[in-house]
Amino acid sequence: MSKQSSKLSPSLLDGIKVLDLSRILAGPWASQALADFGATVWKIEKPGGGDDTRHWGPPYLSNDGDETTLSAYFVATNRGKHSLCIDFTKEQGQRLIAALAAKADILIENYKVGGLQKYGLDYDSLCAINRGLIYCSITGFGQTGPKAHEAGYDAMIQASGGLMSVTGESEATGGKAQKVGVAVTDLMTGMYATTGILAALNYRQATGDGQHIDLSLLDTQIAMLANQGMNYLVSGHIPQRHGNGHPNIVPYQSFSCDDGELLLAVGNDAQFSKACQVLGLDALVNDERFKTNSSRVKHRNRLIPKLAKAFLSASVQHWLRLLKQAGVPCGPVNNIEQALNEPQVKQRNMVFEMVAENSQKIPQIANPLKFSNVDLSYQLPPPVLGGSTQVVLSDELGLSEAEIAALKIQGVIT
Numbered sequence: 001m002s003k004q005s006s007k008l009s010p011s012l013l014d015g016i017k018v019l020d021l022s023r024i025l026a027g028p029w030a031s032q033a034l035a036d037f038g039a040t041v042w043k044i045e046k047p048g049g050g051d052d053t054r055h056w057g058p059p060y061l062s063n064d065g066d067e068t069t070l071s072a073y074f075v076a077t078n079r080g081k082h083s084l085c086i087d088f089t090k091e092q093g094q095r096l097i098a099a100l101a102a103k104a105d106i107l108i109e110n111y112k113v114g115g116l117q118k119y120g121l122d123y124d125s126l127c128a129i130n131r132g133l134i135y136c137s138i139t140g141f142g143q144t145g146p147k148a149h150e151a152g153y154d155a156m157i158q159a160s161g162g163l164m165s166v167t168g169e170s171e172a173t174g175g176k177a178q179k180v181g182v183a184v185t186d187l188m189t190g191m192y193a194t195t196g197i198l199a200a201l202n203y204r205q206a207t208g209d210g211q212h213i214d215l216s217l218l219d220t221q222i223a224m225l226a227n228q229g230m231n232y233l234v235s236g237h238i239p240q241r242h243g244n245g246h247p248n249i250v251p252y253q254s255f256s257c258d259d260g261e262l263l264l265a266v267g268n269d270a271q272f273s274k275a276c277q278v279l280g281l282d283a284l285v286n287d288e289r290f291k292t293n294s295s296r297v298k299h300r301n302r303l304i305p306k307l308a309k310a311f312l313s314a315s316v317q318h319w320l321r322l323l324k325q326a327g328v329p330c331g332p333v334n335n336i337e338q339a340l341n342e343p344q345v346k347q348r349n350m351v352f353e354m355v356a357e358n359s360q361k362i363p364q365i366a367n368p369l370k371f372s373n374v375d376l377s378y379q380l381p382p383p384v385l386g387g388s389t390q391v392v393l394s395d396e397l398g399l400s401e402a403e404i405a406a407l408k409i410q411g412v413i414t
Contacts (some may be wrong), residue, residue, distance in 0.1 A: 009037020016201070020044065020081065021109040021121070025154070025183055026217065026390040028077040029190030030197065031108055031290045035080025038377040042100060042392060043081040047414040048386040048412050050085070063360045074383045075362060079354065082380070087413040094119045099397050101126045101133060103321045106197055110138040113148045123212040129296035133210040133387045134200040136193050142216035152217045154183040161221030162413070166228050169243040177241070189220040190378050200395065248258075250296040251275070251304060254333055255311040261333035262316050264307075265324070267295060274326040279310040294363070340365075354381040386414050 016039040020031040028043075035041045045051055057071035059071045088092045098120065101107055107126065109116060116122045123135040137143065140152015158164050158179045169175025189236055196213045222229065229245060239247055244263070246252035251272070254263045266272045269292055273285045284290050284306065288298040294304055301366070311319060316332055323330045334342070340351055354362045362381045369376065393399045393413070407413045 007376055012371070012374055013037040013039040016040070016106065016107065017104045018042065019097070019104040021097075021116070023110065025186040026189040027110045027136075027192065028053075028106045028182065029187055030136070030193035031081065031383045032077050032079060033169050033190070033367065034197070035380070036369075036376045037110070039106070040387075041081040042104075043083050043383065044097065045083055045085050047085040047087050047386070047411065050083070052075070054385065056246040061362060063358065067236040069385065070362070070382060076365070078382040079364060079378065081383055082392055082393055083202070083383035083386055084389045085386035086389070088119050089412070089414055090412050092410065094379065096120060096164065096393065096407075096412070097121055097124065098129065102129050102390075103396055104133060105201070106131070106134045106136065108136045108193065108197075112151060113137075113139055113143055124313060126211075127210065128257070132208060134197055134204065134213065135210065136197055136213040136215060138189060138193060138215050138217075140217050141220060143214045149217075153209045154186045155179050157185045157221050161218055162225055162229070163221060166239050166241055166247070168241050170241050172412060173243070175241060175243065185217050185221045185224075188202060188224050189215060189217050192220055192223075194241070221396060230310045241362065245300070245304075247299065248310070249293060250300045251307055251370075253304070255308055256328055257316045257319060258309050258314060259290065260316040262311070262319060263331050263333055265331075267329065271328050272296070275307075275323065275328045275352065276324050278322045278328065279307065281306060281310055310352065352378070354378060356381045356384075389413050 004215055007185070013221060016032050016034070018031055018041040020027065020037050020041055020043045021032065022028055022139060023045075031041050031043070045050075047103065049055070051074060053074045054069060054071055056073040059072045060077060061072070062072045062191055086096050088097045101121070109121075114122070117125070123133075124139070126133055139148070140157065141147040141150055157165075159177070164177040164179055166176030169178060193213070193215055196215065200211055200213060231237070231239050242253070244254040249267065249286075251266050254261050264275065264303055266275055272290070272293075276282055276284045284303070288295065290303050320330055320332060333337070335361050339345065345351065348368045350368070352364050354363055354364055364378070366378075367376050393404055395409075399407075404413070
């Protein structure tokens with residue numbers, strides 16, 4: 001069980017209020033991180049269906065054997081939030097959102113460029129009533145440029161942003177471009193949103209001014225090409241796929257053993273020498289083709305088969321034990337069940353449970369950040385649809401029971 005936030009000290013974002021108009025993954029990933037830091041998050045959902053990811057299953061959580069409306073996907077990215085069902089296509093709904101924005105520090109949205117302007121919920125409109133509002137817009141391609149008005153989705157951005165071209169088995173072996181097994185572009189965009197918002201909070205502390213953050217999936221994907229993007233800019237050569245191999249380091253890849261796979265991560269020449277000694281391939285150390293990393297990269301197709309043959313002679317655990325004793329970085333190729341049950345993962349409290357109001361247990365994967373003076377805040381489980389609509393409108397906006405009842409009758413809220 002992961003620790004709860006301390007009652008003796010304020011949370012990292014104590015008093016910060018987030019109005020979350022985003023859906024799916026990138027925006028909700030950012031607002032969940034802010035909730036973990038202790039911010040109050042009002043998640044605005046459409047009446048009737050809510051965030052699309054509520055229905056992205058199976059699997060769904062079960063309670064006493066019966067499936068609930070909480071999909072595993074939704075649960076992964078929406079803890080710590082208050083769900084409000086408000087229809088802002090209606091004028092009264094727009095007024096409610098604007099009133100909440102007036103009280104918020106941060107607003108996150110991922111509608112198409114200009115999509116909220118017709119409702120009076122764009123940055124210029126809301127900045128006029130809240131000078132300090134930090135308004136983060138997440139789109140596929142950004143607020144400017146020839147594709148600004150097009151929708152963008154993680155897989156298509158992985159494709160067009162170059163990531164798929166360097167993911168998967170090599171073209172020489174017949175491999176095709178592959179997307180990553182999780183929506184890494186969405187997730188990294190969510191992380192950039194979080195860091196940008198925190199930077200903007202510091203700027204506001206100094207100036208009193210909020211600002212509009214323009215963040216796109218494509219820009220994020222281009223930025224996260226990292227060394228692969230720079231490999232091209234420096235050399236002029238288009239990076240190719242190397243399967244589980246590394247474009248700049250050899251040997252740095254997975255190898256099959258007689259009962260599974262391991263990942264060998266040789267980072268320097270000394271580690272290569274030690275790995276060869278473990279594998280009984282001492283002669284390779286003095287071979288001019290393999291003495292340095294640059295020569296190993298050049299001659300990888302001659303080196304890797306020799307290593308691969310040696311690894312096939314024993315088990316994963318056999319080689320892991322010997323390599324670790326020799327100080328060579330390596331690890332097993334785990335499936336997700338094995339990864340989540342690793343003793344290190346358990347000791348670091350990366351998997352824990354939350355309990356809903358109906359006593360339903362909700363498994364969670366923790367935020368990886370650990371601070372010395374305050375624990376992260378895991379106070380609220382992923383919300384039921386519209387579970388906080390009435391209490392937030394009453395407590396924050398001062399609406400009476402009669403006013404809330406009228407809004408329900410008119411279909412503005414649920």
